[in-house]
Amino acid sequence: MRVQKAAKKLGYVPNLLARGLKTNRSATIGVLISDLTNPLFPPIVRGIEDVLDGVGFTTLLANTDNDDSLEQRRYEALLRRGVDGFIVTTAHRQHPLFEQAAKAGVAMVLANRRTDSVAIPSVTSDDEAGTRSLVEHLVGLGHCRIAYVAGPQFLSTGYYRLQAFLAATIASGMKIDDDLIVLCDSFREVEGERALHRLFATGKGFTAVIAANDLLALGCYDACRSAGVVCPDDLSIVGYNDMPFLDKLQPALTTVRIPHYDIGAESARLLLERLTSPEAPPKSLLLNPTLVVRGSTCAPSSSRLLH
Amino acid sequence: MRVQKAAKKLGYVPNLLARGLKTNRSATIGVLISDLTNPLFPPIVRGIEDVLDGVGFTTLLANTDNDDSLEQRRYEALLRRGVDGFIVTTAHRQHPLFEQAAKAGVAMVLANRRTDSVAIPSVTSDDEAGTRSLVEHLVGLGHCRIAYVAGPQFLSTGYYRLQAFLAATIASGMKIDDDLIVLCDSFREVEGERALHRLFATGKGFTAVIAANDLLALGCYDACRSAGVVCPDDLSIVGYNDMPFLDKLQPALTTVRIPHYDIGAESARLLLERLTSPEAPPKSLLLNPTLVVRGSTCAPSSSRLLH
DNA sequence: GTGAAAGCGCTAACAC
């Protein structure tokens, strides 16, 4: 008691390295982000930080730049610095590094993307439901020739959204035209632009295009601009994620809103749970997305694209 | 030699906590970001990471949410975790925490914003030159009644840009009308929207508005939309920073581009320099911004705002 | 080159 008062008076602050060395715990969580410049991720990080901060945990952020070797280095740097666990937005469907980590007993939760194996707990949104709502929205407007700009198939988001598009197309009574589906190598604008140009080049008619995320949709905007195609008059465009600032675009992008903040917050809660009761069976969360209709979609006109 | 081979074979990895405890060095830099959801900052972070990574340093990111007490907690958490120094984008013109830290010998570089005291090294862009180029651009188009939406005056960026606006206005032979200057409490969209509404409410005529950063300019877009004012026909709008995605807006925003990546990269270099030669006199860097003319500015029409 | 020993600042365990 007396000694504690004195310590406080002298401004004593425990050294966390020494404490960590001794206890093997650090009340610190490492967060691996695939690309901070993608506006999708900062709101997720905010959700993580808020929850962890509330229980006295510190968040250590690291950027992997979509680079496997950088990811491994950052992962190890964090691990060697004694973090208690990881929240990770970089998961591929097959992910040797994380699968091995999980096997080795490293606490980890995947946010936004997940692996095919469900052994690692994850918090994702329902890609199937979200994509279906987009298809139904477009079909409801009268579109019957819908192109799809798919994301990387090695990512769960790229893969499941495409699968859902195929299923929803069939369910709506339309046929699948392989020529109207383009796969992209990454979720970035340049890829979206390239993809829509390729779709234009097929000469096939289509009145709407679904992009697997917002950045690909922005690329589609670019392609329209350079091709003289007017959105939504000539072509309806939709994205996915509802990242910030989409409402400021012209036209404002119709998209699917995933609960960014909640994905982060729930990931943090799940990880804390695993830390406190490691024996409990791992569980994953699937959050609901919502359709956000803005100005980039409308009923198809008798556009030149239509046939 | 033999023992080293064996160590490698067994997959030995040094524990950084123990090493840090012993050596008091960690090859780790703490980065304090005021708000990750502001798209201005991720490119700066990327510049920092690239440079630090190149010399084997690890970057530990933390978000302060523009919250002083959170800033202090994050700062201490990083310090107690043995970081070798800080790069900080949260500086206020008066900043007791950082001034004290600098006095206590903590290595630190301010990025993007700086304190009034030059005792702490900083890497900023030339707010005076950037703002002047905006005024000259507008004057060159024929504008002579220009409103100003100012940022927080406790931030160097808010303060120096406003000072530069006043100076450039005088230099261009115009008079300063206090009613056409509105101060904002933060660099966020809502504040920009509120500010432009207040300017509209004065009933004074103006044909252009300079916002102290891009987010405030986006808020001005919102205000125009709800007031039925068309940009740029009725009102030219400019921002500052050239954050990502501005080229996708309608109209695309005329702004001043600051070298985001370089601000980060040079901050990192400066900090590394201080770490290796702590005795050298601290120096600061002022980088050049460039005017980026897009669609949100044009010659003034005989708009209803004009008188 | 290798081996042994001390100590960085803390916590956990035990005696008081």
Add this chain to the structure above:
DNA sequence: GTGTTAGCGCTTTCAC
């Protein structure tokens, strides 16, 4: 409550 001790895993020093 307080004092003492050992030891977390590393680096540094000194002897070999």
